[in-house]
Amino acid sequence: MACVLQIGAGGVGGVVAHKMAMNKEVFSRIILASRNIKKCQAIADSIRSKGLGEIEVDSVDADKVEEIVALIQKYKPFLVVNVALPYQDLSIMQACLQTKTHYLDTANYEHPDSAHFEYKEQWAYDTRYKQAGIFALLGSGFDPGVTNVFCAYVQKHYFDEIHTIDILDCNAGDHGYAFATNFNPEINLREVSSKARFWTKDDKLALNQDLKKDAIYRKFEREEKHFKLESNTQDLKNESYFGGEWKDIAPLALMKEWEYPEVGVKNSYLLYHEELESLIRNIKGLKRIRFFMTFGESYLTHMKCLENVGLLRVDEVEHNGQKIVPIQVLKTLLPDPASLAPRTKGQTHIGCYIKGVKDGKERTIYIYNICEHEACYKEVNAQGVSYTTGVPAMIGAKLICEGKWGVGSNSSLTQDTRIAESNYTQERLALNADMPKGGEFQGIDSDNGSGVWNMEQNDPDPFMQELNKQGLPYVVLEIDSNGDSKVLEDGRK
Numbered sequence: 001m002a003c004v005l006q007i008g009a010g011g012v013g014g015v016v017a018h019k020m021a022m023n024k025e026v027f028s029r030i031i032l033a034s035r036n037i038k039k040c041q042a043i044a045d046s047i048r049s050k051g052l053g054e055i056e057v058d059s060v061d062a063d064k065v066e067e068i069v070a071l072i073q074k075y076k077p078f079l080v081v082n083v084a085l086p087y088q089d090l091s092i093m094q095a096c097l098q099t100k101t102h103y104l105d106t107a108n109y110e111h112p113d114s115a116h117f118e119y120k121e122q123w124a125y126d127t128r129y130k131q132a133g134i135f136a137l138l139g140s141g142f143d144p145g146v147t148n149v150f151c152a153y154v155q156k157h158y159f160d161e162i163h164t165i166d167i168l169d170c171n172a173g174d175h176g177y178a179f180a181t182n183f184n185p186e187i188n189l190r191e192v193s194s195k196a197r198f199w200t201k202d203d204k205l206a207l208n209q210d211l212k213k214d215a216i217y218r219k220f221e222r223e224e225k226h227f228k229l230e231s232n233t234q235d236l237k238n239e240s241y242f243g244g245e246w247k248d249i250a251p252l253a254l255m256k257e258w259e260y261p262e263v264g265v266k267n268s269y270l271l272y273h274e275e276l277e278s279l280i281r282n283i284k285g286l287k288r289i290r291f292f293m294t295f296g297e298s299y300l301t302h303m304k305c306l307e308n309v310g311l312l313r314v315d316e317v318e319h320n321g322q323k324i325v326p327i328q329v330l331k332t333l334l335p336d337p338a339s340l341a342p343r344t345k346g347q348t349h350i351g352c353y354i355k356g357v358k359d360g361k362e363r364t365i366y367i368y369n370i371c372e373h374e375a376c377y378k379e380v381n382a383q384g385v386s387y388t389t390g391v392p393a394m395i396g397a398k399l400i401c402e403g404k405w406g407v408g409s410n411s412s413l414t415q416d417t418r419i420a421e422s423n424y425t426q427e428r429l430a431l432n433a434d435m436p437k438g439g440e441f442q443g444i445d446s447d448n449g450s451g452v453w454n455m456e457q458n459d460p461d462p463f464m465q466e467l468n469k470q471g472l473p474y475v476v477l478e479i480d481s482n483g484d485s486k487v488l489e490d491g492r493k
Helices: 011-021 037-049 065-075 086-099 126-132 146-157 185-193 275-282 297-309 326-333 337-343 373-380 384-401 424-434 460-470
Strands: 002-007 027-034 056-059 079-082 102-105 135-138 161-174 196-200 238-241 244-249 254-260 264-271 288-294 317-319 322-324 345-358 361-372 451-454 474-479 485-490
Touching: 002 011, 002 065, 002 384, 011 027, 011 037, 011 337, 011 373, 011 384, 027 037, 027 065, 027 384, 037 056, 056 065, 065 086, 079 086, 079 384, 086 102, 086 126, 102 384, 126 451, 135 384, 146 161, 146 275, 146 345, 146 361, 146 460, 146 474, 161 254, 161 264, 161 275, 161 384, 185 297, 185 326, 196 264, 196 275, 254 288, 275 288, 322 326, 337 373, 337 384, 345 373, 345 384, 361 373, 361 384, 373 384, 384 460, 460 474
Parallel strands: 002 027, 002 079, 027 056, 079 102, 102 135, 135 451, 161 288
Antiparallel strands: 161 345, 196 244, 196 288, 238 244, 254 264, 264 288, 317 322, 345 361, 361 474, 474 485
């Protein structure tokens, strides 16, 4: 049906390529490209060995727009699937614009010289993508990605208004090492060591009375350091955003003992995560949104020691007459996340704990997925963290190629019900006053589905159906005021 060019051959890239090969009725031609063609070939060999047919491989430097343009012109794909580094989002988006090719990624743009990531530089492409008649789907991983669709799905089917969202990310797996990261170490450690933040428009909810102070990460905290910390970890402030306010918190300062169904109680730390930025704009009635991730004592202790000696620094330092970036050196020293796959056991558990109102009554819904690391390795030679990001990327690509999302889609965008049924365009334009140039019409359909869109701005139903078919079935629980739960949906059955 469609020719697809995939850029990126890491752990997630391997999952995407395998899953596309399992859906050859949609992905009739698959080209896998990376700076390291040997990684591409290894993935192609694995796909062949599993009886999934052939894919093509090529090389590209995803930092260079001209190289990406040449690669797109060589193969003329319907869609480019970007699972390269977040630093490369803009160069790949620019190449897709120049060649009028649809685009998909799994993580928003991150500045290479600072631990700072946001959607605005990608939203700025919206007008140009609409003029070119092409579609960009941002954040088609799990979080962001599936979590966004979870919110859109329960908004469509279970709530009239959503008031609070807590996104919970638990990796209850064990790789057997004292310290390693489950995806790109540089990206992972920059994300976790940055200041936390949450958004609220309610003063009472802003108090976070259900949270407590961390007692593990700060065990080795000292006021003075022998180097200057990156500003994104220290400059705490309150910042107005979309009718509410961002509240900054020191890195890993607040936590909660969340109980994860089918997994148990885990220490979960308040972080900032990119899907918050878009969900705030697209969920009707929202008063507060937070993101939590689980960490064990060993991980936190190792990470604090690495921070204290300066190995989490993202600035250049001089070493033996050469310029190096400490966190990149650390990345070289740590295990390749892909190498963790055969040794990781246990589960991932990611979900959205959502409170709101339906038919005038308060309601609490928890929607989640559980993924088994060992089952993922058996299927696609990957651990669960890569699997839970790679499968949604394939699903997003599948829906674009099938015309269910994006240009030519027959399904209305669910954002039409987000703010008001009448005068939607006028109200959205007013709310988009803070958008960068080129993003003023983001979230407003161009009548043909083109432009730059986040996951929750599309009809969630076809995506949710694919989750159950493609290996990431979801569960919906309703939780009463006593904490007792009732299963409303279970895609595993």
